[in-house]
Amino acid sequence: MNGFLGFVCFLVLAFLTLFSCVEKRNPNIVLINVDDLGWKDLGFMGSTYYETPNLDKLAGQGMVFYDAYAAAANCAPSRACMMSGRNTPRHGVYTVDNSARGDAKTRQLIPTPNRKFLPDSIYTLAMMLRDHGYVNGTFGKWHINEDPLKHGFHVNVGGSHRGNPGGGGYVSPYKIDFIENGPEGEYLTDRLTDEAIRFIEANKETPFFLYLPFYSVHTPIMGKQELVEAFAEKPGTEGQDRADYAAMVASVDQNVGRLMAVLDGLNLAANTLVIFTSDNGGIRDISYQTPLRAGKGSYYEGGIRVPLLMRWPGTIQAGSTTDVPVTNMDFYPTIKTIIGAEDRPHIQLEGRNLAPLFRNQDLEERALFWHFPIYLQAYNPKEDGGRDPLFRTRPGSVMRKGKWKLHHYFEQNEYELYDLEKDPGEIRNLAKSKPAIRDQLIQLLEDWRKEVHAPVPNQANPLYDREFETNLIKSIVNEN
Incomplete structure (x- = not known):
């Protein structure tokens, strides 16, 4: 009898230990960063022309941030800020390539020289997660160094210094680095999602960081032909009426839907923080963000305000919203707090932890710069x-x-x-x-x-x- 009771106690102890380990497993992190997607280019953000049913559903399952900002108005500096958790003066990436743009005879000042890449000394978000047991994969546009594998990632498909897919580059054969060509005509947004899904399936038993920075919807504007034709028959609204661009937005939405279905199917959704955003405002010549002024490259609202939603079932209340101004520099300290990473004296993060918002707690008002x-x-x-x-x-x-x-x-x-x-x-x-x-x-x-x-x-x-x-x-x- 004592032996039997001992065996039962052993099973109970084993179960509790296993349960405790499962409970303590850090959440997976999925960060989807769309390129040049405007603040109002989604159904849940007010567009009546673009069709984004999967993202609208995702927004209803989590929190929508209506006053979310990129830390810079164009690609490279925004990504450098997000991955470093530090503002542009701290790393020196202010723009893409040369800081002296435009006709020299119209520039009154000598601009500050631009640093093209994030310094190697920066301890990135990916490095922090790697050092806390995460398997990290990036699938798409990197743009802040030559190779993300040197900056905290274990897997890289399609990411290098390149800022766009090149002329005609949204279909295979591709013109970007670190990717094998698919069948002729394969669509890049689909391919990157395929790779991301394989990464999830291969790493479902361990905490993972999936960074999915689509090249879409950056120029060249190239949508799938069947989607372009579908939107060509749809009436637009002022400044939102391009069928080829709407097709690109629709492809992003479809692929986000595919990714969420995989998370759900593998029972990973409840332990996965999903962040969806854009790296800067949209190009106004392509899509208006009314009532916001201007677009990509400008520091009026249309150039820096971006869509942002976060989903984490059981932690973030479904259908919640906030008007608290936040920035993509906040992702790093938020994730750092969630996983319980220790402070490092030499790392000065300039964002702040947003987790209190998940619990409907107030945050002290701050200034954004x-x-x-x-x-x-x-x-x-x-x-x-x-x-x-x-x-x-x-x-x-x-x-x-x-x-x-x-x-x-x-x-x-x-x-x-x-x-x-x-x-x-x-x-x-x-x-x-x-x-x-x-x-x-x-x-x-x-x-x-x-x-x-x-x-x-x-x-x-x-x-x-x-x-x-x-x-x-x-x-x-x-x-x-």
Whole structure:
């Protein structure tokens, strides 16, 4: 009898031990980062033209962040900030390639030199997860170094320094690195999802970090022909009416649906945090984000505000939403807290842990900052909606605190102040009529720039020609 009781106790102890181990297993992390997807390019964000039933369903299963931001207005710096948890002055990646973009005769200042890649010394999000037992795979656009395998990943398909798939590159044979060609005509978004699904199936027994940075919906705009034809018959709305772009959005949605079905089928959903977002605002020439102003490359809302949802059944309340301003730099400290990773003195994360929002707890109001001591020329002067028709971005800094947003442009030391609650389109500049608020925000911005050693260009450009610039702007305005 004692032997039998001992055996029963052994089984109970074994069961409890096993149960305890299962309970303590860290959640899988799935981070889907779509390229150039606009804030309003999804059904759950208000679009009536684009069709995203799978993402709409996913949004209903988790939390939607309506005031979510990328840490930069274009691809490489946004990704560098997200993977490092640090803002642009800390790593020096401000743009893609050269910081002196546009006609030299229209640039008043010598811009700050740009660092092309994230420094090797940065301890990335992937490295942190790797060091805590995660198997890490990335499938798609990397863009911040030559090879993600050197920065914390175990598996890489399609990721290198390349920022787009190249002309005609959305169908096999491909023009990107670290990928084998599929059957002729295979669609890249489908292929990357196939690879991601194989990664999940191979690593379902261990915590994994799946980073899925689709090349879609970056140019060249290439949708599947059958989807393009389907949307060609659908009436659009103002600024959202391109069938080829709608087809690309639909393909992303279909593949997210495929991925979620695999997680559900393998019973992994309850222990998986899914994050879906975009690396920056959409290109306004392709898709309007009304009421937001401008698009990719601009630091008006249309260039930096992005869609964001998170799903984690049992932890994040289904159907929840928040208007708390957040940034993609918050992903790193949030995940770090969730898995119980230790603090490292030499790692200064500049985002914050968002987990209290999952439990409907308040977060203390903070200021968000952007710094871009560079130039980015216009895509389409008639459509961009930027500060002037020549540039999406001129050197400056931007901050948001509460409902207030301050722009500071260095060339003429000019400020713009907007009340985003009343004026999300940033039309009415209140810098002169609200001097107390303006000056308070200016002080916060100056203090932050000192803290992070943000470079402020002040050297005059000897090639600048004011008359040439003025005449060029006039010619563009008159054309419109």
